[in-house]
Amino acid sequence: MHFLVTSVDPQSYARTGQLLTRRGAVQTPTFMPVGTQATVKSLTPDEVRQTGAEIVLANTYHLMLRPGVEVIEAAGGLHRFTGWQGVFLTDSGGFQVYSLAPLRRITEAGVTFRSHIDGSMHELTPEFAVELQLRFGSDILMPLDDVVGYTESQRQREAMERTHRWLQRAVHYFHERTCEQAVLQRPLLFGIAQGGFDIQLRHESLAFVASLPVDGIAVGGLSVGEPKPLMFELLEALAPSLPHDRPRYLMGVGDPEDLWNAVALGIDLFDCVHPTRLARHGSLFTRQGRIDITSARFRFQFDPVDPTCDCVTCQHFSAAYLHHLFRARELLGLRLASIHNLRFMQRIMQEIRTSIQRGCFQTARRAFLDAYRDGAGREERHG
Known part of the structure; x- marks a missing residue:
């Protein structure tokens, strides 16, 4: 077995x-x-x-x-x-x-x-x-x-x-x-x-x-x-x-x-290669949908990409710094973005496992999807 x-x-x-x-x-x-x-x-x-x-x-x-x-x-x-x-x-x-x-x-x-x-x-x-x-x-x-x-x-x-x-x-x-x-x-x-x-x-x-x-x-x-x-x-x-x-x-x-x-x-x-491939092009996952870190709106954002995230990237670097790295085509940007997206995926999986164990999977699923889709719509309008 x-x-x-x-x-x-x-x-x-x-x-x-x-x-x-x-x-x-x-x-x-x-x-x-x-x-x-x-x-x-x-x-x-x-x-x-x-x-x-x-x-x-x-x-x-x-x-x-x-x-x-x-x-x-x-x-x-x-x-x-x-x-x-x-x-x-x-x-x-x-x-x-x-x-x-x-x-x-x-x-x-x-x-x-x-x-x-x-x-x-x-x-x-x-x-x-x-x-x-x-x-x-x-x-x-x-x-x-x-x-x-x-x-x-x-x-x-x-x-x-x-x-x-x-x-x-x-x-x-x-x-x-x-x-x-x-x-x-x-x-x-x-x-x-x-x-x-x-x-x-x-x-x-x-x-x-x-x-x-x-x-x-x-x-x-x-x-x-x-x-x-x-x-x-x-x-x-x-x-x-x-x-x-x-x-x-x-x-x-x-x-x-x-x-x-x-x-x-x-x-x-x-x-899937999706999380790391997107990361290398400046596309990062957040609870409020996917963002394009190369967008000008992040130039002066000195908070983390995702304040709820516990990855090394979000704990130590600002969205403005990542924006700079991608604009300057610095390799560190690719690495930090990849770390963030992979950690985001693992946090999702942990949340899924916990919600199943607690008997609230469907509620957690609807909450995530509602926030993620709504955030994706806002990002599209920003773009």
């Missing part, structure tokens, strides 16, 4: 839990900062940990191309190579092959693709994706899946069924490689449910993945260009069928509003 449900909201599908890994328990619901190339851009592992993060995502596609699995393995694995001592989840690289590779060919064997870095050809199979992640020393592994874009509706069933066959191969290879490890000492393997925006296919995929000996269920193939209401319509339809005994992971979603709404539909894990 690698997942314990600790409390359930009586008015929604929201719940709290503990994801038990070989590097300790992760409190859920939780948000994973994205360290695509084994780094959360511009931040040290200690700075990431100080935001409250317990788990970081890295990506197999990028790491296999650079620095290469041989380097990471020789260093003693991802944790020793990077200095991050929390949990590492590694994505399989399927989405990056879909979105980045200038040339790719999908067959029953796997995916052949050309590197976006130097044009070299590579092959990624379900077995090799697992092998790479085991050699990385990942704590949670994601299997290779056949990712389909929002507009490719005619290929959804084909891609779903191939994803299922690939998952069976990944599960077999994973258990073959880890069978001699103690249950609490081995890494975890999740499965990915696909099916596009066809509710029937989605239920079929969810049932298939849940029938296999996987440690968690990921909802893949979302946040691929579809309208956001469509994504939540799909999640709402799936919510009653999500397995109770394993963590549910919504891949690639990380807007503050989306976290509250997806947790209400039973999601436990999230990841």
